[in-house]
Amino acid sequence: MPKSPLFLHLVVVVLVAGWGVASSATLTPERQRELIHLLRQDCGACHGMRLKGGLGPALVPERLRSFSTEQLAATILNGRPGTPMPPWSPFLSQQEANWLAERLKQGDVP
Ligand code: HEC
Numbered sequence: 001m002p003k004s005p006l007f008l009h010l011v012v013v014v015l016v017a018g019w020g021v022a023s024s025a026t027l028t029p030e031r032q033r034e035l036i037h038l039l040r041q042d043c044g045a046c047h048g049m050r051l052k053g054g055l056g057p058a059l060v061p062e063r064l065r066s067f068s069t070e071q072l073a074a075t076i077l078n079g080r081p082g083t084p085m086p087p088w089s090p091f092l093s094q095q096e097a098n099w100l101a102e103r104l105k106q107g108d109v110p
Pocket residue numbers: 038039042043044045046047055056057059063072075076080083084085086088100
């Protein structure tokens with residue numbers, strides 16, 4: 001197989017796609033449903049039932065795309081000391097916080 005730029009490009013695409021599948025596959029569909037429920041009920045209590053804002057700011061892609069997934073996940077896990085935003089680390093793993101952050105950034109909250 002010649003190591004052409006196209007070939008290398010394909011290798012990168014396949015690796016990235018495979019990683020994405022592997023990282024989301026470890027959250028079961030049931031846990032994903034629970035997390036969406038948490039987002040709507042618990043986060044929605046402050047951020048609005050439709051996440052358009054309330055006591056907390058709107059969690060919509062237009063606002064969140066300026067943050068990285070890691071930054072948003074850190075806010076979710078640690079909260080914002082001195083504000084009403086509580087830490088969710090007792091309830092969520094790092095991976096689950098990343099998953100929620102990605103959903104919010106993409107506006108993919110069914
Ligand atoms: C008790 C109210 C409350 C609850 C419950 C709550 N938040 Fe927040 N959240 C806030 C407030 C207030 C802020 C703004 C903090 C600040 O002023 O920086 C915030 C900020 C955030 C931010 C940063 C957004 C930004 O633009 O700075 C994210 C992301 C976030 N919350 C996600 C969540 C998620 C996900 C949940 C549920 C797991 C949740 N929040 C539950 C009150 C809440």
